[in-house]
Amino acid sequence: MPTPLKRRGTAAALLAVALTAVTACGGGGGGAGAKPPPARVLNVATSANITTWDPVKSFSTEIFYMANVYEPLLWKNPPGSAEPFRPALAESWEASADKKTWTFKLRQNVTFHDGEKFNAAAAKASVEAAQERGGASFIWAPLKNVKAPDDHTLVFTLKYAAPMELIASSMYGAWMVSPKALAAAKGNDKHFESGTVDGGTGPYKVTEYQPGKQVVLRGFDGYWGQKGAYPTVVSHITPEAVTQQQMLQGGQVDLASGLPLENIGQLKADPNLDVGECATASNYVGFFNTARKPLDNPKVRQALSHALPYDDIIKIGGEGFGSKAYGAVPQSIFPGGTDVPTYTYDLAKAKALLDEAGVSGLKLKMTYAAENQAQKRFAPLIKDSFSKIGVDVEISPMLFNQQWELGKGDPAKAQDIFLLLYWPTYSDGGSDNLYSLFHSSEKPFFNLSYWKNKEFDGLLAKAGTFTATDPDKAKALYTGAQKILVDQAPGFFLYDVRNPLVSPKRIKGLTCNPDYAFNMFFNQLAPR
Amino acid sequence: MSKTPPIATLPERGVYRRLLRDGPAVLGFALVALLVLVAAFAPLLAPFPEQGAGAASVADRNLAPSLTHWFGTDAMGRDILSRIVYGARPALLVSMAVVGLAVLVGVPLGLIAGFRGGRLDEAIMRVADMFLAFPPLLLAMVVVSLLGPSLWNAAIALVVSWWPWYARLVRGLALSLRERPFVEGARTLGLRDITIMRRHILPNCSSPILVQATTDIGTVLLAAGSLAFIGLGAQPPTPDWGLMVAEGRTYVFSHWWMSAFPGAAIFLAVLGFNLLGDALRDALDPREVGR
Numbered sequence: 001m002p003t004p005l006k007r008r009g010t011a012a013a014l015l016a017v018a019l020t021a022v023t024a025c026g027g028g029g030g031g032a033g034a035k036p037p038p039a040r041v042l043n044v045a046t047s048a049n050i051t052t053w054d055p056v057k058s059f060s061t062e063i064f065y066m067a068n069v070y071e072p073l074l075w076k077n078p079p080g081s082a083e084p085f086r087p088a089l090a091e092s093w094e095a096s097a098d099k100k101t102w103t104f105k106l107r108q109n110v111t112f113h114d115g116e117k118f119n120a121a122a123a124k125a126s127v128e129a130a131q132e133r134g135g136a137s138f139i140w141a142p143l144k145n146v147k148a149p150d151d152h153t154l155v156f157t158l159k160y161a162a163p164m165e166l167i168a169s170s171m172y173g174a175w176m177v178s179p180k181a182l183a184a185a186k187g188n189d190k191h192f193e194s195g196t197v198d199g200g201t202g203p204y205k206v207t208e209y210q211p212g213k214q215v216v217l218r219g220f221d222g223y224w225g226q227k228g229a230y231p232t233v234v235s236h237i238t239p240e241a242v243t244q245q246q247m248l249q250g251g252q253v254d255l256a257s258g259l260p261l262e263n264i265g266q267l268k269a270d271p272n273l274d275v276g277e278c279a280t281a282s283n284y285v286g287f288f289n290t291a292r293k294p295l296d297n298p299k300v301r302q303a304l305s306h307a308l309p310y311d312d313i314i315k316i317g318g319e320g321f322g323s324k325a326y327g328a329v330p331q332s333i334f335p336g337g338t339d340v341p342t343y344t345y346d347l348a349k350a351k352a353l354l355d356e357a358g359v360s361g362l363k364l365k366m367t368y369a370a371e372n373q374a375q376k377r378f379a380p381l382i383k384d385s386f387s388k389i390g391v392d393v394e395i396s397p398m399l400f401n402q403q404w405e406l407g408k409g410d411p412a413k414a415q416d417i418f419l420l421l422y423w424p425t426y427s428d429g430g431s432d433n434l435y436s437l438f439h440s441s442e443k444p445f446f447n448l449s450y451w452k453n454k455e456f457d458g459l460l461a462k463a464g465t466f467t468a469t470d471p472d473k474a475k476a477l478y479t480g481a482q483k484i485l486v487d488q489a490p491g492f493f494l495y496d497v498r499n500p501l502v503s504p505k506r507i508k509g510l511t512c513n514p515d516y517a518f519n520m521f522f523n524q525l526a527p528r
Numbered sequence: 529m530s531k532t533p534p535i536a537t538l539p540e541r542g543v544y545r546r547l548l549r550d551g552p553a554v555l556g557f558a559l560v561a562l563l564v565l566v567a568a569f570a571p572l573l574a575p576f577p578e579q580g581a582g583a584a585s586v587a588d589r590n591l592a593p594s595l596t597h598w599f600g601t602d603a604m605g606r607d608i609l610s611r612i613v614y615g616a617r618p619a620l621l622v623s624m625a626v627v628g629l630a631v632l633v634g635v636p637l638g639l640i641a642g643f644r645g646g647r648l649d650e651a652i653m654r655v656a657d658m659f660l661a662f663p664p665l666l667l668a669m670v671v672v673s674l675l676g677p678s679l680w681n682a683a684i685a686l687v688v689s690w691w692p693w694y695a696r697l698v699r700g701l702a703l704s705l706r707e708r709p710f711v712e713g714a715r716t717l718g719l720r721d722i723t724i725m726r727r728h729i730l731p732n733c734s735s736p737i738l739v740q741a742t743t744d745i746g747t748v749l750l751a752a753g754s755l756a757f758i759g760l761g762a763q764p765p766t767p768d769w770g771l772m773v774a775e776g777r778t779y780v781f782s783h784w785w786m787s788a789f790p791g792a793a794i795f796l797a798v799l800g801f802n803l804l805g806d807a808l809r810d811a812l813d814p815r816e817v818g819r
Binding site for chain 1: 582583584586589603604676677678759763764765777778779780781782
């Protein structure tokens with residue numbers, strides 16, 4: 001079982017929250033032989049800032065741009081597609097019966113932006129770099145070794161059976177990078193710092209970067225696949241959601257990636273816009289500090305779980321853009337399912353459970369990420385509702401990184417309740433969401449309830465070995481684990497996030513894909 | 529012909545009469561009195577006291593002003609009038625606490641610096657200069673960023689920004705007073721420095737301090753609201769006017785009342801303290817006597 005080392009940076013949380021987005025996420029690449037596009041500029045407003053331009057280390061909101069500059073071996077298709085994956089830099093792939101050996105046939109005649117040829121040696125170097133120093137290096141945990149028997153074949157040998165297609169199509173940590181750029185970055189940490197130096201194969205190159213202001217992408221003439229109808233894309237970095245809305249409706253930009261949820265009604269009334277809705281792989285969860293009395297008592301945690309106004313939280317926190325959560329795994333990804341039990345909002349039951357536990361006059365401290373607008377909206381609802389069963393909650397907004405540091409510290413001094421927006425690095429909610437958030441750990445990372453349960457851990461370990469070979473069995477085992485989780489209630493599950501899809505009528509090509517919900521694939525967009 | 533005015537002392541005969549004849553002063557006093565009354569009797573005045581304190585009413589979200597909800601409701605369905613009524617409490621409490629603490633810290637330091645002079649004066653004033661070198665709101669933002677955003681951390685941050693102004697004001701006054709004959713006389717009688725400062729210097733500084741403090745309450749109220757607006761002050765569900773303006777900002781084109789009424793409350797409160805401060809300055813200025 002891999003140990004996820006995902007970061008939830010402040011900026012990443014911000015984007016995730018504000019991702020009331022135009023998510024053009026059908027995937028990238030694909031389809032050679034397109035006719036040359038007319039000279040057009042696409043202006044985009046986005047809150048996506050850049051933590052690093054290093055494609056290997058990238059693990060934050062710069063993914064918005066990276067997905068147009070770099071490519072993985074595979075893209076994951078949206079749920080409901082005929083095929084779960086489609087080729088990117090790999091043309092075909094197959095796995096051994098035990099799913100421990102995976103062979104990828106690579107696309108030929110692909111050139112990196114720096115002129116290097118893409119081949120198996122380059123792919124091997126990219127995977128090894130990601131495994132060694134990647135921001136999402138943990139996704140490669142099952143990998144024993146990777147070999148390049150010829151120029152266009154890549155063979156992965158795994159320590160245990162694992163879904164390599166999912167790993168190869170991960171949102172983070174799976175980009176193919178030019179060997180020349182990798183070598184340069186290894187010797188010089190600042191190689192990618194300017195932003196205008198890259199080592200990708202994607203349809204766009206970064207030609208201008210003004211920190212905090214704008215990123216200009218220009219089409220790559222030597223791109224192997226479908227070139228964009230917009231040869232120039234100017235992304236205006238605009239943290240304020242309302243400003244993005246004004247820019248979009250005022251015609252300053254063609255698209256906006258972070259529109260205010262509160263104003264979707266206005267956007268729906270705009271005759272120039274189409275507004276839809278997309279599922280995402282993000283969800284809002286909370287942790288009870290099980291290391292502290294009386295929250296070490298499951299009855300108290302169950303009582304509090306019954307006192308959460310779930311429907312109102314979706315209405316106010318998500319402005320209606322959310323769906324009921326069934327456990328810790330969002331419905332849009334494996335192994336999410338509605339056969340996981342849920343808590344109902346029942347204050348009488350909550351009070352009875354508290355009485356049964358002999359708890360009264362309970363005071364709790366709840367922290368949330370101050371930069372997260374949805375949490376800011378729904379945290380007072382939790383305080384208000386808990387007060388109705390005699391539980392006094394002190395709400396403490398903190399910058400996410402400060403909140404996380406507090407949570408990772410001594411549980412005796414940490415918060416009582418920790419609110420978190422979470423999303424997996426790739427679409428395996430078993431090895432990511434369930435493991436990261438609730439598997440026992442001596443040193444807390446994302447398991448911020450400090451809960452330890454051997455039966456739960458055992459089920460996760462067993463399920464993980466079946467994910468690649470027998471997904472149904474794996475899902476059944478994960479569901480069993482989730483039933484324990486819901487019953488013992490070390491945390492609570494508020495809602496699965498949905499995003500509005502706001503698409504100007506003059507542009508086509510916008511689609512939803514929860515696996516790349518933070519990305520916009522510019523080469524798929526075209527004027528109507 | 530010019531003459532040096534005598535040092536002003538606390539309100540004397542005629543001050544109240546001058547205040548009452550001054551229209552803006554009466555308006556300022558009325559606004560401040562209204563603010564104090566609203567803050568004191570918030571639970572009685574608010575049409576929906578529970579909502580004023582933060583309770584949600586999801587079924588009543590985003591309602592426009594009506595006979596039931598005079599100022600409309602916010603995104604959580606709370607009555608905005610009730611929130612504004614309850615918001616008078618933190619507004620008044622924080623601004624008075626900040627100014628009070630700034631006076632408590634700044635005035636003694638200014639007195640010591642001005643009266644004693646020498647190296648002590650240099651040391652105190654250079655420290656004050658360091659704080660004054662930063663724009664007040666910027667310094668407050670830095671302090672809140674370090675302490676974490678909350679109403680009281682914002683208050684601490686504002687005290688840090690504000691005390692040097694009082695130190696500088698009182699230091700200048702003490703410097704001019706220490707050479708006056710009545711202070712020389714006190715020295716000759718063998719009074720200790722601390723007694724002279726307390727009994728003779730401080731009372732003669734009280735009018736300018738009072739005027740400055742009155743005006744500053746409005747300015748601090750605005751600064752605290754600004755910190756809340758940018759997320760560094762009061763946090764939900766505190767009924768803070770700055771926070772309410774910020775919460776309503778995203779709805780401004782569709783639900784104007786969410787920001788407009790709390791904004792108007794800030795405007796009127798600041799106007800009240802500014803008018804009162806101006807009127808006090810005029811009334812306590814001996815040059816105004818007889819006008």
